[in-house]
Amino acid sequence: MLISELDLKDKKVLVRVDFNVPMNKNLEVTDNTRIKSSMNTIMHILRNGGTCILISHMGRPNGYEKNLSLKNIVGELEKLLNKKIIFLNDCIGDRIEKACREAKKGEVILLENLRFYPEEELGELNFARALSAIGDVYINDAFGTAHRNHASTGILPTLFKRKKAMGFLLHREVEAIEKVLKNGRSPVLSIIGGAKVSSKIQILKNLINFVDDLIIGGGMAYTFIKSQGGEIGNSLVEEVFLDEAQKILLLAKDKNVKVHLPHDVVVSEKFSNSSTTETVNIYNIPKNMEGLDIGPLTIKKFNETILSSKTILWNGPLGVFEMSNFQNGTKQIAVSIANSTKRGAFSLVGGGDSISAIKLFGMDDKFSYISTGGGAMLESIEGKVLPGIEAILN
Numbered sequence: 001m002l003i004s005e006l007d008l009k010d011k012k013v014l015v016r017v018d019f020n021v022p023m024n025k026n027l028e029v030t031d032n033t034r035i036k037s038s039m040n041t042i043m044h045i046l047r048n049g050g051t052c053i054l055i056s057h058m059g060r061p062n063g064y065e066k067n068l069s070l071k072n073i074v075g076e077l078e079k080l081l082n083k084k085i086i087f088l089n090d091c092i093g094d095r096i097e098k099a100c101r102e103a104k105k106g107e108v109i110l111l112e113n114l115r116f117y118p119e120e121e122l123g124e125l126n127f128a129r130a131l132s133a134i135g136d137v138y139i140n141d142a143f144g145t146a147h148r149n150h151a152s153t154g155i156l157p158t159l160f161k162r163k164k165a166m167g168f169l170l171h172r173e174v175e176a177i178e179k180v181l182k183n184g185r186s187p188v189l190s191i192i193g194g195a196k197v198s199s200k201i202q203i204l205k206n207l208i209n210f211v212d213d214l215i216i217g218g219g220m221a222y223t224f225i226k227s228q229g230g231e232i233g234n235s236l237v238e239e240v241f242l243d244e245a246q247k248i249l250l251l252a253k254d255k256n257v258k259v260h261l262p263h264d265v266v267v268s269e270k271f272s273n274s275s276t277t278e279t280v281n282i283y284n285i286p287k288n289m290e291g292l293d294i295g296p297l298t299i300k301k302f303n304e305t306i307l308s309s310k311t312i313l314w315n316g317p318l319g320v321f322e323m324s325n326f327q328n329g330t331k332q333i334a335v336s337i338a339n340s341t342k343r344g345a346f347s348l349v350g351g352g353d354s355i356s357a358i359k360l361f362g363m364d365d366k367f368s369y370i371s372t373g374g375g376a377m378l379e380s381i382e383g384k385v386l387p388g389i390e391a392i393l394n
């Protein structure tokens with residue numbers, strides 16, 4: 001159920017948001033994307049005569065920690081909402097229940113960091129019960145924590161029977177992933193990069209069931225190349241995953257999925273931006289060299305596949321984008337996906353590092369959808385049902 005299907009008039013609406021935003025040493029919010037992303041949900045509650053009670057976690061505290069108090073984000077939230085909010089320095093108990101009960105419609109209350117109570121992460125029913133006493137209706141708008149079976153995400157919604165729904169952000173995230181995995185327009189392409197095969201095995205295995213083309217790049221590509229007898233020099237490799245890599249290639253063949261591996265790569269003697277570089281065939285990397293980016297032929301070939309795709313999922317950089325000498329591959333792939341999007345393809349970008357890369361290139365408005373949840377996005381494309389979403393749907 002979506003928030004717009006619920007009657008919110010005169011209701012105390014408990015909203016699980018993900019305000020776990022990065023802060024600097026002066027406790028100022030350095031990236032407000034996650035707060036901004038829940039604005040639609042908050043505004044909808046206010047417009048429809050509800051009182052908005054926001055609950056969230058911040059960081060990984062060990063009991064109360066001043067630096068991780070949600071009080072630190074009050075200023076940012078007020079600025080974005082253009083209105084005063086009420087901050088309460090706890091999240092459960094008689095005092096909090098009373099203050100929430102007495103709040104008027106149109107008011108916004110922010111409760112203190114849920115994780116100051118260890119019961120939150122332990123998923124304790126009694127803690128969820130105490131939270132449930134605060135609201136009439138439950139909304140989950142925290143995609144970033146939907147993969148955690150914590151009290152406020154996996155247990156609390158089970159106490160609300162039918163009076164629960166997805167917020168607009170959570171719904172958009174679920175819809176974007178379904179647009180790729182369930183009803184993606186063909187040809188569907190997935191581009192998976194990043195450092196390690198080990199962290200992407202489940203993703204690759206699951207994606208093979210949905211995609212027509214699979215581009216594998218970044219550090220993980222070398223394990224695939226080595227599994228086929230290539231000489232990869234000093235490039236990143238996970239020896240224990242050589243067999244697994246071969247299995248994935250066979251599985252893809254079985255399912256008629258075209259796997260695209262890099263052809264040429266930019267190599268360097270050292271993992272350093274100041275070391276000299278050259279471009280070589282990925283199957284023939286000199287012994288003292290390591291591959292740190294994809295080369296021009298690979299970019300050209302990947303570009304052709306990207307431009308002929310109608311649905312594109314991208315996770316993980318194609319090279320060491322943090323160093324200017326090795327960021328061209330990731331940048332050109334981002335440009336290709338953006339061009340394909342302009343021509344009408346649906347593009348979903350997710351996972352921490354791909355998002356850092358497109359932000360670095362100033363391209364974060366060039367794709368159909370950018371996921372706000374790192375781990376939650378990865379688990380979704382691994383094919384897992386996320387506890388926070390399951391608890392809303394059942």
Ligand code: AMP
Pocket residue numbers: 193194195196199217218219220236291292293315316317318319320321322351353
């Ligand atoms: P992941 O968290 O697995 O998505 O990996 C992201 C990291 O992979 C980034 O920090 C990249 O610098 C790194 N990476 C990408 N390509 C390579 C490569 N060829 N060699 C080493 N690291 C790489």
